[in-house]
Amino acid sequence: GAVVSQHPSWVICKSGTSVKIECRSLDFQATTMFWYRQFPKQSLMLMATSNEGSKATYEQGVEKDKFLINHASLTLSTLTVTSAHPEDSSFYICSALEGHQNTEAFFGQGTRLTVV
Amino acid sequence: DAKTTQPTSMDCAEGRAANLPCNHSTISGNEYVYWYRQIHSQGPQYIIHGLKNNETNEMASLIITEDRKSSTLILPHATLRDTAVYYCIVRVGTGNQFYFGTGTSLTVIP
Numbered sequence: 001g002a003v004v005s006q007h008p009s010w011v012i013c014k015s016g017t018s019v020k021i022e023c024r025s026l027d028f029q030a031t032t033m034f035w036y037r038q039f040p041k042q043s044l045m046l047m048a049t050s051n052e053g054s055k056a057t058y059e060q061g062v063e064k065d066k067f068l069i070n071h072a073s074l075t076l077s078t079l080t081v082t083s084a085h086p087e088d089s090s091f092y093i094c095s096a097l098e099g100h101q102n103t104e105a106f107f108g109q110g111t112r113l114t115v116v
Numbered sequence: 117d118a119k120t121t122q123p124t125s126m127d128c129a130e131g132r133a134a135n136l137p138c139n140h141s142t143i144s145g146n147e148y149v150y151w152y153r154q155i156h157s158q159g160p161q162y163i164i165h166g167l168k169n170n171e172t173n174e175m176a177s178l179i180i181t182e183d184r185k186s187s188t189l190i191l192p193h194a195t196l197r198d199t200a201v202y203y204c205i206v207r208v209g210t211g212n213q214f215y216f217g218t219g220t221s222l223t224v225i226p
Contacts, residue, residue, distance in 0.1 A: 034214065036216075043217060043219060044154075044216040095159075102148055104162040108159050110157070110159045
């Protein structure tokens with residue numbers, strides 16, 4: 001299957017700082033990318049959907065000013081956690097979709113964020 | 117929001133078939149059923165998807181009932197590496213989103 005790469009795999013940051021996570025589709029063009037968050041022993045929760053060149057659509061309850069999403073090209077989307085706090089510590093996962101409907105989305109390996 | 121319900125956990129003996137059920141009684145006519153699995157601390161891995169016909173690939177088979185209100189994922193010969201959380205997802209028709217439910221934690225026993 002297609003490859004989606006996230007960077008970094010893990011990051012530790014101080015409370016109050018911002019962290020950027022990158023998501024790249026390595027061998028296909030991703031017109032749509034999704035960002036998820038997963039807390040321990042829980043399922044993946046969709047945070048936002050981003051389409052290349054347009055503003056992201058956030059799920060209810062997700063603060064768009066705190067979780068900044070940029071999808072500037074067909075192979076790259078970034079998630080920036082601004083003014084991170086310990087409660088933002090989580091596993092963040094992106095996925096990417098190639099163009100047309102009814103195809104599978106491919107997921108990155110995830111980024112473990114720990115805010116201290 | 118997830119439109120599926122799955123058992124919380126299941127066990128399967130190594131080498132036997134693992135049959136994982138999923139209910140999606142509110143599925144719409146043009147919505148596909150997808151299956152993914154997640155091994156601890158990794159991103160989900162695509163397994164298979166279908167609309168109304170049964171599907172088979174190198175990983176698994178997907179059996180969808182005629183009324184499309186439920187489906188079963190079949191791993192024909194389970195191995196220890198198949199131990200994971202399996203998610204059944206009905207993909208939202210308009211926005212392409214994949215909403216994850218609680219999934220089934222499958223444990224393959226030696």
